[in-house]
Amino acid sequence: MPRAEHNISRADISDNALKVMYRLNNAGFEAYLVGGCVRDLMLGHKPKDFDVVTNATPEQIKGLFRNCRLIGRRFRLAHIVFGREIIEVATFRGHHSDDTALAKQDEQGQLVRDNVFGSIEEDAERRDFTFNAMYYEVANFTVTDFAQGVKAIKRREVDLIGDPDLRYREDPVRMLRAVRFAAKLDMTINPRTAKPINELAHLLSNIPPARLFEEILKLFLSGSGLKTFRLLKQYKLLEPLFPILAKVINAPDSREMALIERVLENTDERVNTGQRVTPAFLIATLLWYPVEEHATKLQAEAGLNSHDAFNIAMGDVLHRQSQRIMIPKRFSTVVRDIWHLQQRLPRRFGRRAYQLLSHPKFRAGYDFLLARGETEGGKILELAEWWTQFQQAAPGAQKKMLTSLRQQEGKAPRKRKRPSKAKSNNHA
Structure with a gap:
């Protein structure tokens, strides 16, 4: 799409992202904005960050930028640091020699394999959703839409590229991303994309707890947390994330669900009006009633006084939840403070x-x-x-x-x- 056929202007793009692309172009490399920033610009939204993709290798990128650091082991990325802003630059990803690769499933059925470099066409096919496979080239101001992302935006649909079953097995977090985009962009999930989610939701238990914590922040602290929570519940994705809430999930009219939804609604309001929020408050809310229930049980079964029972219950519940989603100490300490204050x-x-x-x-x-x-x-x-x-x-x-x-x-x-x-x- 030439400049006349799309609404992306350089005035809406980070100056630092433009610098990165121009320097790569001047060194003889291709460089494009890609993914969520292009999608958001096409929707008329202001992107939170800008990602660049190129045919330069990570080492070649590092050679062009003194403010560059390379991260990652399975697939190396370049982070180019401009004060507080980081422009992430990735080399085009390619296909694997055996793209069916079902024999490479782990015990839970998740596909495990390393990334390889490739062409822009291969990179587009490796993207997750159709509206994330649009590439903006600053050299000629064009947008290349490899997977009919513009049509998906017009239909207000979240749709995976390729076979949904295979793509979810490659990375189960894509199920969470599908829900997050549907809530954030006020879209629906295409039936083909939605169909395997219930069956494959259990694969989320195979994701490292630290990565799931980062995903939880995106799900619930981006201004559409309540809608996201309801979609996660609809697609049976809450229980794999919070097994301790199994009873609550199946009791939609309970006080537990009412508290969670009230706090999520308040959190959305704070985020959307530019006020500060902390993950600790949300974690305290999600796990409060399990702590109360466990403390009551300890008092009845172990004969503990209320103070000791409550302290043990807090530790037990936080430990059990951390097995699935890591809760960094800087937040778990605040969670404990909030809970202690309910007693004081x-x-x-x-x-x-x-x-x-x-x-x-x-x-x-x-x-x-x-x-x-x-x-x-x-x-x-x-x-x-x-x-x-x-x-x-x-x-x-x-x-x-x-x-x-x-x-x-x-x-x-x-x-x-x-x-x-x-x-x-x-x-x-």
Whole structure:
């Protein structure tokens, strides 16, 4: 498609991506924008990143750019670093000598083989979805559409290139990508592409937990998490990712499902209005009721007190989930803080209320309590509303709230020794 037949303008392309392509062209190599950035530009969206593909080998790319680092073992990629922006440059991928290769399945039925270099035509056939096989060439401003991606965009369809069964066996994460694109781009999954998903969903258990964590971030923290969650449920992909939620998945009207959907809806709103979100809050939500259930079971069966049972339950649930999806410590620590605060926030007497307000993760714990209250109602909602008022109240009003709370509970205030003049009695 010449420039007059498509809507991609260099003004919408990263200056750094243009620099990379021009330098490759000047050195005698082909260079194209490819994949999601071309798809998004064709849709009129602003791409988050720009990927370049070329016939230059990784070593040749590195020779042209001092700010280049090579990554990967099975298939080497070049990352060209411009401050915070990274332009990923890949060499054209080729076909394998035995493309049927079903004999190379592992025990779970996933295909295992290394990538090889090839031509642009072969590279296009190796792409996953039809709308990701469009290539923009800055040398002549053309877009080459190898797999009728423009037609897929017009039909609002997510469609795999090649045999879906084979492509999912090559990389089961493509099933998650199909759902993510359908939710993100407001499209439907082509019936041919959707058909094998239920049968092959189990292959996700063969994906490294660290890679699945990165996929979860893309699925749920990109502004269309609620729609993505519902599609994952529809295509039976939730249970392979979160086996611990098997009961919840089959109870659509449960409080557990209501809380998850409420938090996902709030997360989408925050993402789409430019506010910060953390994976820890979502993980805390997804696993909260399994922790509660496990703690209750430990109390009943092992005779543990509530504190010990809850601590053990937190560790057990996080460990079990990490077997499937890795939860980095920087997030699992915050998850634990949010859960601990659900146990501490009901204890408000004396200095405890002020100490909790100064807790580094108070806001996350309070937001989680509020989501629970809005879902469950009753005493949880009353507690969340109390904390809402307490945060906003002036110091004198806060003291009155605590006094009133003691009177409601029928507890007399404890007499405290007056502090000596040398000591501070400042709650802050």
